[in-house]
Every structure is written in structure tokens, then in C-alpha cells.
Amino acid sequence: MNAVEVRGLNYRYGDGTAALRDVSFTVAEGERVALIGPNGAGKSTLLLHLNGLLPDPPAAAPAVTVLGTPVAGPNLGAVRAQVGLLFQDPDDQLFCPTVWEDVAFGPQQMGKAGMALEVRVAAALGRVGLAGFGDRQPHHLSRGEKRRVCLAGVLACDARVLALDEPTSDLDPRARRELKEFLRGLPVTQIIATHDLELVVEVCPRAILLDAGAKVAEGPTAELLNDEALMLAHGLERPHILRHSRPH
Amino acid sequence: MHIPDGFLDTKTAIATGALAAAGIAVALADVRRTVPPRRVPLIGLAAAFVFAAQMLNFPVAGGTSGHLIGGVLAAVLLGPGAAVVVITAVLILQCLMFADGGLTALGANIFNMGIVAPGIGYGAYRLLCRAAGESLRARLFATAFAAWVSTVAAAIACAGELALSGTVAWGVAFPAMAGVHVLIGLGEALITALVVAAVARTRPDLVAAEAGRERSYGGMVAYGLLISVGLAVFVGPFACGWPDGLEKVAATLGFEHRAAGKSLVAAPLPDYAVPGIPSRVLSTVIAGAAGTLVAFVLAFLLARFLTPTRGPRARSA
């Protein structure tokens, strides 16, 4: 069973402009795939389709299937428990008064309580290296710490698919390195929308290139990102890491 | 207008507390009925917005500056129920975290600034929109006047509460509070109208959305009733010249609010009157009407100024 299957996905914004045009791809379980493309390509919009936040209201015939479940009306609850979406701005996602309450939010919606909940939250915070942060208030955390709390929040739900929207934007080099290492060590299906091409090379063996809402190319990362002409044609460039070392 | 602890007596604190609780209950019922779940987080964010916006400086003269209160702004942009919740939340935070406003006076502060101000403001806004139309200019005019009226109304309620508590004689409290807030209200009117105009410039849908909302007449009747009761209790006796009658009632019921035997602040001129007009009540009414008319005209002129009929900024929505 594939983790994610997208078949002929179309989406228009309220004002009629096409945001996604006939996008199709699959992601196998355990795979790490990057979504790359210039600004406005539709990467974030695509991610929002993976857990059914879009289209709103939900479509009758969904183009997206997650772990065999079509992302439609009655399944949304189940899908959202399986797909952990990390928003571009961690402040949008970290809405509870304390770190503990925020990480506990997802599991609580799933019905967990009491000691089982405590254990889950503690485990999730431990995995992201924030053990003991439970009592902290979000507005006192650094950017990197906020992102890690958001990660803990989705891990606490036992999400099997992680969808990350620009996870390294505005992180300092150390936080970025830590996140990279963490993602590499996480045995969960990952779909990462990002501008950080070096992250793509180091974390994702496969990449999908989007431009103006359409899938332009897909393939092994090294192959795609080494194609200088293709990169430049779609508002990107060949990352330095590939220029100065042999592709793996 | 945050009343500190100890300026209100027990009966007034209890009465305002009860009215505030009732008002909040009505507002919550209104919100549950008319605000869709996806907009509930907005109420919380709006409360944070009002708190932040109250810190903005609007320089007046010398070193002083005016500040936004925000009751009518919230009501115009979010509806009256949400506005009550927003201002109540801000007042609770200010009381508990900044000791701004007394704990025993929280009921009164919420009633004045969180229920009377948005309630009367929204009522005035709706009435004027119905009379003047739904164009942006009409809405700005209604907003400005509503903001002024709400400020003055809250101040009058506050004066009534202080007088009923025996802290300040009505003859001093009313002219002082009403007088000062007639001017403060002008600032509030100007700031509120400017902000609504600015919002309408970038997101006209946010301003129009309020008008298109389901009108909950039941809710509005409930607010109106509450506010009328409050004003009748706190202001009525003085407006009707019955302070002596009220004292007799208080004495009969055993409320010993005059421990020191006299008001904290006695009226210097018990028979305060406008020269040439013998009746105190009549002169007050005339002064009030004149002030209201001036505010009305100013609001009208402001709305015209903010929505020119020619040029690139012309709009009729």
C-alpha cells in the first residue's frame, strides 16, 4: 500500500486562478520525498490537500488517498490522525497556553487521557529533545524550539505520514542541522515542501518539481537537481552541494 | 475609566456584578448561535488585537496622547456578542495581570466598558446604518457617532455607580465624567472611524461581512433590556432628581453605605444649573442634546472627509 496517492488533483483559488493543475504522484511508505519549485508553485496548497484541509468543503470524489483511505468527508478524522502537517509558521500551530497542552492537543482529540496521555506527551517531547519543556510558554521559545514542539505535537499523534511546509525557513544553522539529522533518523513517510535545496539533497532521495501548479518533473534528487537547465527554467538553481561533490 | 477597588459600595458592586454576568451570558449565547466554529479563534485573536491596539499612541497636545478603547471597533467588525466577549477578556486580563481596575469593581468595569459601551455603540451603529444606508460613508458616519455615544454612555454609567456608592456626589460625578468623556469620545470616534476606513480600504469584505450577518433580534433586545436596567438603577434616580428618595430606601433596607455620614465628594453647588434655566434636569438635558448634536455633525463631516466622492479613492461600497 502506498502512503500517499495523488491522482489528477486540480484546485482553484476563490478568485478562479488555478493553483494546482492535474497533479499526480505516489509516495511509498517510509519514503522521503521533496516538493520543490518556485514561490507560488502550489507546494503549500498541495500539502493542505493531504489531510483534507483543502478543498473546503471536501470534494465528493477526492483525488488524494492516504494509506488506502480516500481523503473525503467521513474519513477526515482518521486521515488527520495519520497525517501530521507542520505549518510554515510554527506560531500558527502552537496555539495552546503551554508546551505540554499543545503536544497533548492531538492525542486528546483522539480520546487519550490520564496516564496514557502523559506518557505519550513525555515520549514525544523526549524524541525531539525537549524533555522537561512541558511547562514552558510558547512565546518564550526560540524559533527552533517552536518547530520542535510542533513536531512533537504531530509525533504524539503517531502520524505515519509527515507533511512539512518549509521546515528550515528562518532557522539558524545549528537548529537547521539538528532538524536535518532528526528527519534523517525518523522512520516515517515524509513529504517536504522546501526551498532549501541542500536539505533536499541531504534528506530526500526523490524530488518532485512543481511550477505554476503543474508537476514538471520527478525523479531521483541528484538527477533532478543536477539538471541545471531544468532548475533555472523553473526559478531554482543547482545547489552548491552538488557542484562541489560527487552526487550519491 | 477603570474603577479601582474601594470606590464602589457593596450593593453597587453586587448589582454591577450581576448585570455584568447576565450581559456576558447573553453575549455568549449570541456568539454560540451566530458565530460559526471556524470564527471562534478570531474572537481570541481580536482580544489580543484590542489589547495591543490600546497601546497605540495618538498624540493630542503637549505630551498627552489618546488611546483606542475598542468597544465599538470590535462591535462593528465582529458583532456585538463577540465584542462583549473581547472587551470582557481584555478587562479580566488587565485586572488579574496588571492590576488595572479593581477586583471588586470588575463587574462594574465589565458592565460599563464591556456591555454598555459596545451595546449602545452597536445599537446606534445599526440604527444609523438603517437610516443612512449601507455605503462605506454611511457606515463610517455611523461608526464615528456610535463610538462617541458609547464612550459617553459608559462614563455616565460609571458616574451613576460612583454616586450611588456615595463616593462622589452625582452633581460632581456626572458633569466631570460626562464632560471629560464627551471630549475623549471624540478621540475614540476619530480613531475608530480611521481604523474601520483603513480596514475597508484593504479588505472591504471584513467590514461588509458584519452587516450581512444574521441579525439576532432576541440578543439585541436582551442587551437593550440589561443596559436600560443598569442605567435606570445607576443613573435614573439622579436624572429624575430622587437622590433623597433613594437614600430613604437604602436606609430602610439597612445599607449603611454612609459610614462617615457624608459623601466622599460633596457637590459644591447643589443646585447646579445652566444660567437662565431654572430646572437642573432641563438644563442637563439641553446640554446633553447640544453635545450630541455637535458629535453627530462632526461624525458626518468625518465620514465625508474619509470617503471623497472624486478621485482614485472614491468608493461607494
Next chain:
Amino acid sequence: MHDLLSPYQHRDSTIHRLPAGAKLAGAVAFVFSVVLLPRGTWGPLAAGFAILVAVAALSRVPASRLAGRLLWVEPFALGVALLAVFQPGGPGIFAFVLARATLCLFAMVLLSATTRFTDLLRVLWRIRLPVILVTTLALMHRYLFLLVEEMSRMLRARRSRTFLPGRAAAWRAGAAVAAGLFVRSTERAERIYGAMCARGWKT
């Protein structure tokens, strides 16, 4: 001025370690009893001050900060006070009322300096304050600091492009910033709702 005391909420002391519910109840009880003191009873008032000074010492909040906050008397209170002086016996009555108000202020200031708002929220939730109100208080507190920062940035940006000084420019800037902040807040509220749904929030 507003942030004067929030740095002290995270310190450690005997008072800080008390449960939030107890501190709130204590403050409420204290304020209510002080407010009920008849005018002129300076004895109990002085005793009240002594108690709070002891609590303040135990809480290890710097005295200068506390004093600073207490001395900033609400202009409203001052205004009412000044009016009372002009009558026989007025100054005495007025002094008592102002002292009483300051004592209550002292108690509330100590409460806010030693208690985190998020802990108070939990207490309010437990005493069954309505859901919408508690949620509003929680979201307000969470996004307060963010919005204030956003507002400062917007003001700074605006000022960098304002070349003519004067009140009109300041008023236009204030209104524009407030409007921009409101619009951003509505957009953020939508995203927060999305984030809540993404983690299973059922409406």
C-alpha cells in the same frame, strides 16, 4: 510599564510555588475584606500592609519594582481623590480611600508577579467559567506578545517612510497599523483554525 512584572513570574520562591488557585483565592479574600473596612479604620489597614510586605519579602520580587508599580496611581483614582479634598474632613476620608485602594492594588500586583497567567487560566477552567470565555482568554494571552511585536515592527516600518512629522501623520500611521494588525489577525485566526482541524479538532 505593563511588562514590568512578567519577568518575575518565573522566579522561584515560597510564594511562587504555591498553587495558583490558592493564591487567587487568597488575593480575592484579602481584597474583599479590605474593601469592606469602614472608613477611618486605619489599624486593620496597617495590619494589611504589614501582611503584604511580608508576602512580598517571601516572594523575592524586587521591592523597587513593586514600589514603582504601586506609586503609579491610576489617574482616575487621583482625579476622584482631588475632588474630595475640598470639603471639611475631606482630606482624611480621601486619604483612607486612596490608601485602601492602594492596599488592594498591592495584593493584585503581588498576585500577578508570582503567578503565571496560564496557571490562572487553568483555575478559571476548573471553576467552570464558560468555554468560549476561557478559550478567548487563552488565545488572547498566547498571541498578545506576538501581536505587540508585529505592531512595533509595523510602526517602525511606517515611521521609516514618514518624512513629515506632525500629529496628522502619527494618527494616520496609528490607524493604518491598527487596521493592518486586525487584518493579519483575521488571517492568522483562519490558519489557527486550520491547525486545530489538522490535529483532529471536531467542531
